[in-house]
Amino acid sequence: MIIAVDAMGGDKAPISEIEGAIAATKSLDVKVALVGPESVLKQALSKYKYNPEKILIESAPEIVGMREAPSLAIRKRSSSIAVCGDMFSEGKAQGMVSAGNTGAVMATLLVKWRTIKGVARPAIGSLLPTTSGVVLLIDVGANVDCKPNYLLQFAQMGKVYSQHIIGIENPKVGLLSIGEEESKGNELTGEAFDLLKNSKLNFFGNVEGKDILTGVVDVIVCDGFVGNVVLKFGESIGAVLIKWLRMEFEKGIFTRLAGAFMKRGFMKIKKKIDYAETGGAPLLGINGVCIISHGKSTSKAIMNAIRVATEFVNHKVNEHILEEITNNHTM
């Protein structure tokens, strides 16, 4: 299997991408095609020891900036994103990973790959840590204004991902809202509630903001605006709490001592949070395989995203999504 990696995507590109790719080829049965400007990649790669049969270079001279408008980015036909997409379409790669401009990745792949038959909109799922495991929050930013039927499909796609990648037999699906009762919420969630209730999904009902990290459900559905706010708020809180604690701990000798002790505990918590993050966020519903990695991805995060891409292929997630959507069509 070959996974194409957008080598010019993340904040630390191409270093994280190269190191992540090399690590992946060592621990997994996979070849990685690094996609980007050939000379840049060759020079950067020359500093590493790697198996040249497993690390390939695919030329893509153009680069898409992190703040570039998707509508402009899709015109760059030889960008690292576009070339990754083409490799999949031409059968040269079975999946791709990008830590680049998410909007540009989405827009480019929608043009090249389209959606899985029956899927109205692709969505980005993100794994968050819970007290008992992980929860898939979907959508976290692909669709800011949603129709009720999109949310039903996010739930169906999230269920498939949770089943085949996380290994939950009968995933519980919650609808993110502002009260437990069916009547609580906005227009969108009110209508989505009815669709979810009448579907064959294992629908738990509404969940509130306070329930996101408690593990009461396996999949939480929301529009991409709310999901993105929650995701970014959540990502920031660890750092803020640590800053506050540090401010407290600097005040006295006892607390300073405690601070030193604490470091170990915090590092483990950080790992727990990272675990979820480094898996990468699958782009679900697109007719291809793309794992979106955080812009701040480390080499470990890239390696894990490559791993998830191979699992996505091996577990035939898209076939299962097609089946789920076809058998439970509601449009």
Added chain:
Amino acid sequence: MIIAVDAMGGDKAPISEIEGAIAATKSLDVKVALVGPESVLKQALSKYKYNPEKILIESAPEIVGMREAPSLAIRKRSSSIAVCGDMFSEGKAQGMVSAGNTGAVMATLLVKWRTIKGVARPAIGSLLPTTSGVVLLIDVGANVDCKPNYLLQFAQMGKVYSQHIIGIENPKVGLLSIGEEESKGNELTGEAFDLLKNSKLNFFGNVEGKDILTGVVDVIVCDGFVGNVVLKFGESIGAVLIKWLRMEFEKGIFTRLAGAFMKRGFMKIKKKIDYAETGGAPLLGINGVCIISHGKSTSKAIMNAIRVATEFVNHKVNEHILEEITNNHTM
């Protein structure tokens, strides 16, 4: 000044309400009217020492349950909520505090008090702690489906509150969205952005989920659905992190020791978070004075909400809102 306190509101009613009221009369120049079933309050009060000239009882035989639908609750004309509202209308109290069913409080007061002239919708503001002070998030649940103009008015009302109650001279206002660029967001935030940009407000631009707790702005505007999800998510995170840390710390003797040391730091952080919470959430834009207290309010939270109600009256917040809305009318 007399503040009416819905004595049957919170989870620990009427104990928190009674103790909070007594504490308030000791530290502030205020009288408190406890509103609820007379016999219940008289009996509960009999266990306390208090100044009977400062603690009054106002009879309200009916009670509104926490899960009661607002449409049903407003029919209870002698509920503790309704009687608090009437006391204000009749000049028997200058403000009220309730830790009860927020939807019922909103609905009841909208009927009794209406909005301040020119205000389309009242909104609930909630103070969150930041690394440098507090930020007012508005709306956190009063309006789930908003029009762009509502968000502009939330910003105007939030600005007034931040100025006159928090003491920020020229509050910076941010619009909660999913990217810093003007173009990022949904339909609602796109249109609201234009209104805010063209207003006389000190508009900072979009802020993301990650910016909420960093103190980059003093007021953050959002629709009540998103605001409520963020608020409840945020409230839950402290408890979740502490649970995770505890799980880590129970694993070894060193880390267990560290856990004991840490407690002190955590208690201070908790206080920081509580500080914001215990101020109570003002209902802004309603033509009266009502501070909404958390359902889990302690006596300290009630006392602080009473204090905020007196400040709200003394600083003539509603007059300033009327002025702000009248001078910057955009409907």
